Amino acid sequence: MRTIPIALQQHLDRDTTTVCLLVRIEPVAPGYAPVGVTTLDRDVSFDSGSGALLYRAAVGVDSSARVSSSDMAVDNAEGTSLVPEFDVPVSERDLIAGAYDYARWASYLVNFEGTTQFVELARGELGQVRVLQGMSFTFEMLGLTKRLKQTIVEKDSLRCRAIFGSQPVGTPGAEVTQRFPCGFPVGPLWQNGSVVSVGEENTVVFETDSGAADGFFKPGVLQWLTGPNAGRTYDIEEFASGEATLTFPSMFPISEDETYRIRPDCTKWKDGPNGCKHWWGPQWVLHYRGEPYIPVGDTGQVNAPGASI
Structure with missing residues (x-):
């Protein structure tokens, strides 16, 4: 009415x-x-x-x-x-x-x-x-x-549900806040760089000026600072020999000399390279927002979303 x-x-x-x-x-x-x-x-x-x-x-x-x-x-x-x-x-x-x-x-x-x-x-x-x-x-x-x-409560999952680097709601200056945050300070992880050359897929693959080791930014996050994609953030799927491959194509073609900032991301698993234990060490259990010990073999009897991953 x-x-x-x-x-x-x-x-x-x-x-x-x-x-x-x-x-x-x-x-x-x-x-x-x-x-x-x-x-x-x-x-x-x-x-x-x-x-x-x-x-x-x-x-x-x-x-x-x-x-x-x-x-x-x-x-x-x-x-x-x-x-x-x-x-x-x-x-x-x-x-x-x-x-x-x-x-x-x-x-x-x-x-x-x-x-x-x-x-x-x-x-x-x-x-x-x-x-x-x-x-x-x-x-x-x-x-x-x-x-x-829309779902506003947490569900069970083997992987961590928190966004890497998220902080508690109300944290001043935080880029991302969550009710159940990760808490890791990602600010020092950001590195500035520029595009050296662009691959045939000029919205997906490009060569960076980063000297990081292979897999250092796998997974990773890249935010464009200049160019038509400025301000937009993309996930990195592969990083080898200084060449970055985006998970999804950028909205506009990438050009040489465009600048960005880049950092490694968390895999959301408790083990493995760039996993929760890699970032938190022995304190990982206090920050992991998942249930890694759900019995995968019992998924037929137990409600275990994501257990088939």
Whole structure:
């Protein structure tokens, strides 16, 4: 249920109305400003209470019928917008890179001739944004009950569930925080470097200027500092003879002389190279967020997720 202001209801009761749909998108990725899109053929400046925003007609939005229910099913709809020619207020590169994936959104029915007359229709989180042939992009608008479908408690696993280097929630300056953290200080492990040459797969393989031994960054984490991939982080699958192979292709091609920072990662196993014992020594048992002694042979009778790995 929602409350419609009296003035807006009186306007809706008229034979002719001047209302339009506005959608506000707030990226969760740092460094990106909110974006407004509208079904109207001209821009609309509108303040819903969180600050005035210009809702762009050049990008626009075409929303499908919204599916809502009174049970706990996730409300959903799909929106389609145009990729703007001059990268304002969004660019195709940022859309492809995932800057607007899982952003917060809210939709409003607004009288564009008097924007103080409005009602909020729905809000929630976007799904993954998909760009179609560089011309348009689509996004799924999911309701807030989506969060209730996500697991928030820990499950059993043979491998450690903590992110390597994560710190307790509320730790000042921590890059990653968790309720059940790893606790290892990874700051001193970071090394700066630059790309010497690029392989045939220019989004996966490249030669570094690192003199580290083979397997030192297996697994590893690499964060780009310059170039089109700047700010994005990728996992390293292989490292041999100074050549790094990413687990997944980078969003944009890698070029020579681009700079990055790199560090080894944890395998999430208690034993072996770069395992928990390698980083913590005898104190590993105090930081391992897994159950390494689950009887693998009893997986038919015991609930042991991941035992087949």
